[in-house]
Amino acid sequence: MATYRIAILPGDGIGSEVMAEGLKALRAVEAAFPGLRFECKEYPVGARCYQETGTDLPSATLEACKAADAVLFGAAGLPDIRWPDGTEIRPQITLRFLLDLYAGIRPIKKYAGVPPVLAGDPRIDYVILRENTEGLFAGGLRVGGHVAMDSMVITRPGTERIVRYAFRLAQGRHGAPADGKQRVTCVDKANVLKSMAFFRQIFDEVAREFPGIETDYAYVDAMTLYMVQRPLRFTVVVAENMFGDIISDLGAGTIGGMGLAPSADVGDTHGVFQPSHGTAPDIAGKGIANPIAQILSAGMMLDWLGQRKPDVQARTAVKAIEAAVEMTLRDRRFHTADLGGAAATGAVGDAVANQIEKAKTS
Numbered sequence: 001m002a003t004y005r006i007a008i009l010p011g012d013g014i015g016s017e018v019m020a021e022g023l024k025a026l027r028a029v030e031a032a033f034p035g036l037r038f039e040c041k042e043y044p045v046g047a048r049c050y051q052e053t054g055t056d057l058p059s060a061t062l063e064a065c066k067a068a069d070a071v072l073f074g075a076a077g078l079p080d081i082r083w084p085d086g087t088e089i090r091p092q093i094t095l096r097f098l099l100d101l102y103a104g105i106r107p108i109k110k111y112a113g114v115p116p117v118l119a120g121d122p123r124i125d126y127v128i129l130r131e132n133t134e135g136l137f138a139g140g141l142r143v144g145g146h147v148a149m150d151s152m153v154i155t156r157p158g159t160e161r162i163v164r165y166a167f168r169l170a171q172g173r174h175g176a177p178a179d180g181k182q183r184v185t186c187v188d189k190a191n192v193l194k195s196m197a198f199f200r201q202i203f204d205e206v207a208r209e210f211p212g213i214e215t216d217y218a219y220v221d222a223m224t225l226y227m228v229q230r231p232l233r234f235t236v237v238v239a240e241n242m243f244g245d246i247i248s249d250l251g252a253g254t255i256g257g258m259g260l261a262p263s264a265d266v267g268d269t270h271g272v273f274q275p276s277h278g279t280a281p282d283i284a285g286k287g288i289a290n291p292i293a294q295i296l297s298a299g300m301m302l303d304w305l306g307q308r309k310p311d312v313q314a315r316t317a318v319k320a321i322e323a324a325v326e327m328t329l330r331d332r333r334f335h336t337a338d339l340g341g342a343a344a345t346g347a348v349g350d351a352v353a354n355q356i357e358k359a360k361t362s
């Protein structure tokens, strides 16, 4: 019996609504796989927490994240509660730096049953790997009311480790749907920015360690076009922090929206798993948020835990979660408003949990 301690950080807005469904999925996994147990404990985080306590990431929450086997995060930040400099409260970004979660893994997978987004309804399936600890998020400067700047910080160790992660990820995945080739696409702006030319140079150096994987390049502006026009060409896409942030949202758009896009922020010792979307204040409290991204993020958490231990049951459970999501999305009664349906958040979570539990008998 494997017992995993999971720190649960629901956060703000729809965070707690989708988290409730993620927890249902974990309970269903326990029912279907008797060898797996999750000790889940909830901790405060986010903008509302800042308003009430003066901090967005209390030290008890941070310590719990460090001590846990993994962290399942909802969403944090609200437009009307900000830092004095006007920026939004983002404890999830602080966690990436404090826990050294350098790899932001964002699967971009189109499930059957989701209404077509792109012409021809291509079966999109690749991973965006976002560098999480440097790039344009490394720190900025504001001088009085006159000037502010953010610098693109690219270091050799930071780039080597994310690019190496990208190639290893490609090695473990099926080839691109278009031609079956495993390839890593370097997304940058190497034609203009010195920092990005350096990023590409290091990409090329690391690529030599992986002769079996094809290398590929795209400037970030052209990449937005390719993601729409030929998304079946990709296996793994690697980018610095800000570019990775932008193309992740575009990628989510190509597979049906933010409510379907999970993510994992991992380092060598810690992992935080959360949907790619934010707190969606426009729909919060209405019970209509799509919980699939949160449920799939819980699946990514099991995959990561299962690889580290290693734990075959945990990795099998991931497949059960993904199959349950697939079955649920094939039934339009379980489409939330973002997919053109009328299903409630809880009904979708129940449907996925029921499907997971069926894995027990099948």
Ligand code: ATP
Pocket (backbone or CB within 6 Å): 014, 018, 076, 077, 258, 259, 260, 276, 277, 278, 279, 280, 281, 282, 283, 288, 289, 290, 291, 293, 338
């Ligand atoms: P962040 O900057 O924190 O990523 P954001 O401001 O980019 O957040 P989101 O909170 O992700 O924005 O919301 C973007 C849009 O997607 C909103 O219209 C929101 O309602 C919608 N959205 C986000 N998540 C979901 C979800 N789980 N279900 C349905 N709609 C969602």
